[in-house]
Amino acid sequence: TTQAEKHGFQTEVKQLLHLMIHSLYSNKEIFLRELVSNASDAADKLRFKALEDNELFENDADLHVRVSVNKDANTITVSDNGIGMTRDEVMANLGTIAKSGTKEFISQLSGDQSKDSKLIGQFGVGFYSAFIVADSVTVRTRAAGADTTHGVEWKSDGDGEFTVADIEKTTRGSDIILHLKDDAKEYADEWKLRQIINTYSDHLSIPVQMWKEPTEESEGPDGEKVEAQPGQWETINSGQALWTRDKDSISDEDYKEFYKTVAHDFEDPLLWSHNKVEGKHEYTSLLYIPKRAPWDLWNRDSQKGIKLYVQRVFIMDDAEQFMPTYLRFVKGLIDSNDLPLNVSREILQDNRVTRSMRSASTKKVLSMLSKLAKRDADQYGEFWDNFGQVLKEGPAEDQGNGEKVASLLRFTSTHEDSAKQRVGLDDYIGRMAENQEKIYYIVADSYEAAKNNPALEIFRKKGIEVLLMSDRIDEWLMNHLHEYEGKSFQSVTRGDLDLGDMDNEEAKKAQEESEKAFAGTVERFEKALGEQVKNVRVTHRLTDSPACIVTDENDMSTQMAKLMEAAGQ
Numbered sequence: 001t002t003q004a005e006k007h008g009f010q011t012e013v014k015q016l017l018h019l020m021i022h023s024l025y026s027n028k029e030i031f032l033r034e035l036v037s038n039a040s041d042a043a044d045k046l047r048f049k050a051l052e053d054n055e056l057f058e059n060d061a062d063l064h065v066r067v068s069v070n071k072d073a074n075t076i077t078v079s080d081n082g083i084g085m086t087r088d089e090v091m092a093n094l095g096t097i098a099k100s101g102t103k104e105f106i107s108q109l110s111g112d113q114s115k116d117s118k119l120i121g122q123f124g125v126g127f128y129s130a131f132i133v134a135d136s137v138t139v140r141t142r143a144a145g146a147d148t149t150h151g152v153e154w155k156s157d158g159d160g161e162f163t164v165a166d167i168e169k170t171t172r173g174s175d176i177i178l179h180l181k182d183d184a185k186e187y188a189d190e191w192k193l194r195q196i197i198n199t200y201s202d203h204l205s206i207p208v209q210m211w212k213e214p215t216e217e218s219e220g221p222d223g224e225k226v227e228a229q230p231g232q233w234e235t236i237n238s239g240q241a242l243w244t245r246d247k248d249s250i251s252d253e254d255y256k257e258f259y260k261t262v263a264h265d266f267e268d269p270l271l272w273s274h275n276k277v278e279g280k281h282e283y284t285s286l287l288y289i290p291k292r293a294p295w296d297l298w299n300r301d302s303q304k305g306i307k308l309y310v311q312r313v314f315i316m317d318d319a320e321q322f323m324p325t326y327l328r329f330v331k332g333l334i335d336s337n338d339l340p341l342n343v344s345r346e347i348l349q350d351n352r353v354t355r356s357m358r359s360a361s362t363k364k365v366l367s368m369l370s371k372l373a374k375r376d377a378d379q380y381g382e383f384w385d386n387f388g389q390v391l392k393e394g395p396a397e398d399q400g401n402g403e404k405v406a407s408l409l410r411f412t413s414t415h416e417d418s419a420k421q422r423v424g425l426d427d428y429i430g431r432m433a434e435n436q437e438k439i440y441y442i443v444a445d446s447y448e449a450a451k452n453n454p455a456l457e458i459f460r461k462k463g464i465e466v467l468l469m470s471d472r473i474d475e476w477l478m479n480h481l482h483e484y485e486g487k488s489f490q491s492v493t494r495g496d497l498d499l500g501d502m503d504n505e506e507a508k509k510a511q512e513e514s515e516k517a518f519a520g521t522v523e524r525f526e527k528a529l530g531e532q533v534k535n536v537r538v539t540h541r542l543t544d545s546p547a548c549i550v551t552d553e554n555d556m557s558t559q560m561a562k563l564m565e566a567a568g569q
């Protein structure tokens, strides 16, 4: 062992550690899920790398995770014979947080324990969760293929500093040794650990093992002889990847627990769908829709939640090729039988198999949502409040499914007296009068502004429903949404409105008369406003207000103009 070198944690790590220890106080046991899941990831990574270089197995391809307890020393050890880490990797992985947006994330934490614990849960607490139960953590690791003298020992008390030293380590992989805090001694208990592993790690494909003490020869319940057993490592999880199991053998609880591990979420998922597809392409997909929007949903580059497996071998996280950006909140995995094991992101990008799985998975998610909308409008409403804004990116991104996405959209409207977006286009069409041909809408800065816009007066008077839109993305959405069920969309602040009564001779005459009567007024307005307006005209649209601003059919709307101005154009 060389002299240990002292280092300070990155500021974000210190902050996260502090917040985590305080807000996850009542969720302590997740530390084991995180450490076992890291060990399982390490095994996956080794298996994948060894496809190219079998030497990395060092004649030991029997991958496993072992959890043991030392009651006297008050420690728990989680050991794996996976990929291990080099000194550089230890420094990078266990001293910093590489995730983008970490600063923003930390600034969102409020100090409210229950809110923060949910946020932190979604962020993924990972390795640092060890410090929820430990007052000192030691990591002893050696990278697969490295010389036994190139082991590394990392140590920290979680208070801002850690040390790193070179060590000799004969076994490949990592041992994570936790020295338990006084208030976490209950975890130095085999049965407790077994129970936690059964809850959180049962579905992992890697065997999770615990030591079973030797037994003496004894007598069974029916007087028969029971052989003495030597001490041995016993596998305590079922050890079969959940998605490869028969659907009938998987309980809702199993699906929920699996979701929590893949999605790093504390809450149950809203919906899931498990599909085994055979035929031209063979694959299994397990797709989840979370209950709550993640803290970085707005970031279009934020990581996507689909993991790619090929023939049960883990290939990559964030396989963004399998889900369009507007469905980036979907979590889960796809396990393909057709892709090559050495598949790279580049190969995925332009690949027939990828395209076909993506298209089928997209349709799957849209149909899950559409079923939910039909089955339970309230629950769908909650989904909409969380993810609706992102779904509104759909019509622009995915014209092929435009109609389907449109049917999932929800708006506020003049029909309801609520700022909650609950009106679907099908509801709207169902209420349309027989001779109404268009779907009317207005986009404004806020719900209040939309609702009180004078342009709505004539619609209210005639009993025609208008969709009220005021989200930032609405203008963009309406640029891409042209038709639904054969009905076109018409902004009520654009162009000349034809509400279907202009062929009425009387109305036409009345309009002409008022145009004549107000010719002088119009001229004075034009003079006063000059260059600021394109023209001024007499309207039949208003019933209570004296004037309103409209744009020409093909001109930029006032909303769009404001957006462009805000963007410095």
Ligand code: ADP
Pocket (backbone or CB within 6 Å): 034, 038, 039, 041, 042, 080, 082, 083, 084, 085, 093, 094, 124, 125, 126, 127, 128, 174
């Ligand atoms: P995540 O698992 O989401 O990447 P973690 O905080 O759990 O984040 O772990 C950080 C990183 O540390 C991992 O990405 C991995 O590179 C490394 N790591 C943690 N545990 C192990 C392990 N047992 N073997 C090898 N690498 C590990």
Ligand code: MG
Pocket (backbone or CB within 6 Å): 034, 037, 038, 126, 127
């Ligand atoms: Mg992890």
